[in-house]
Amino acid sequence: MFLLVVTWVGNPYLKDDEANAAQAWTAPTTVPPATSTTPVAPLPPGFPSMTYPPPMPEVPEGQPQPVPTKFGLTYTVPSENWQANNDMVSGWSDAQGAIATYGATSRYRHHYCPEIKGASLAKVAATGRNGIDLDTAAREEVLKAQRIFADDKTGRTPNVEVRGPNALEVSGRPAVRYTAVVTDIPRTSTCSPQQAEFDIIATPAYASAEVMLLMVEHHVGLEDALTDADIENIVESLSKTEQ
Numbered sequence: 013m014f015l016l017v018v019t020w021v022g023n024p025y026l027k028d029d030e031a032n033a034a035q036a037w038t039a040p041t042t043v044p045p046a047t048s049t050t051p052v053a054p055l056p057p058g059f060p061s062m063t064y065p066p067p068m069p070e071v072p073e074g075q076p077q078p079v080p081t082k083f084g085l086t087y088t089v090p091s092e093n094w095q096a097n098n099d100m101v102s103g104w105s106d107a108q109g110a111i112a113t114y115g116a117t118s119r120y121r122h123h124y125c126p127e128i129k130g131a132s133l134a135k136v137a138a139t140g141r142n143g144i145d146l147d148t149a150a151r152e153e154v155l156k157a158q159r160i161f162a163d164d165k166t167g168r169t170p171n172v173e174v175r176g177p178n179a180l181e182v183s184g185r186p187a188v189r190y191t192a193v194v195t196d197i198p199r200t201s202t203c204s205p206q207q208a209e210f211d212i213i214a215t216p217a218y219a220s221a222e223v224m225l226l227m228v229e230h231h232v233g234l235e236d237a238l239t240d241a242d243i244e245n246i247v248e249s250l251s252k253t254e255q
Contacts, residue, residue, distance in 0.1 A: 053143025084218025088249035125203035134230035140221020150214035154190040157210040163198035187215035205231035
């Protein structure tokens with residue numbers, strides 16, 4: 013069973029009313045360790061840092077909503093059926109502890125499943141890493157998909173095929189993308205997906221971390237699920253935040 017943990021983080025900026033796949037492999041059948049194999053490194057001296065992301069820009073009703081992060085990069089999601097936010101922290105945990113934690117979380121069709129508190133059909137969020145190259149950061153993060161979609165009570169794990177790396181550019185800077193295609197997900201509720209995808213895009217950050225990781229997680233095969241085109245639009249929207 014995968015657990016979603018959501019907390020709201022106060023942001024003083026906010027108003028009160030407001031390349032092709034090169035390889036693929038199957039993840040190990042054993043659940044990966046609770047922590048990354050790469051030690052956490054501090055931010056280099058003098059590197060710009062933000063405690064909070066910039067305020068969400070105001071857009072006309074019905075228009076796509078840019079979501080700036082504290083890493084100097086912004087992604088954009090549609091307005092319809094999305095809860096766009098950059099002051100929400102989300103993540104997953106299991107009996108071993110925290111699996112992954114992200115900030116600037118936006119959710120698609122939140123509360124679609126009444127059996128699972130906080131369930132959504134898709135999420136987009138960001139985190140950062142220091143002292144690590146883009147490929148290693150993305151690869152380590154995407155492999156967390158197996159624990160995220162495992163059944164913590166029974167120990168059953170899904171099948172995970174990781175596709176990538178795919179090379180791309182984000183505002184003229186290099187980026188790398190890995191996609192975990194998750195199938196045979198253990199059923200923990202009547203609305204559990206049988207398949208999901210977990211995308212990680214790593215690119216140099218402008219602040220708060222040397223590398224920013226954009227996470228796009230979405231359920232596949234359920235009513236109102238996002239299409240491949242929807243996901244590509246979100247990935248391609250990632251760009252340097254314009255002040």
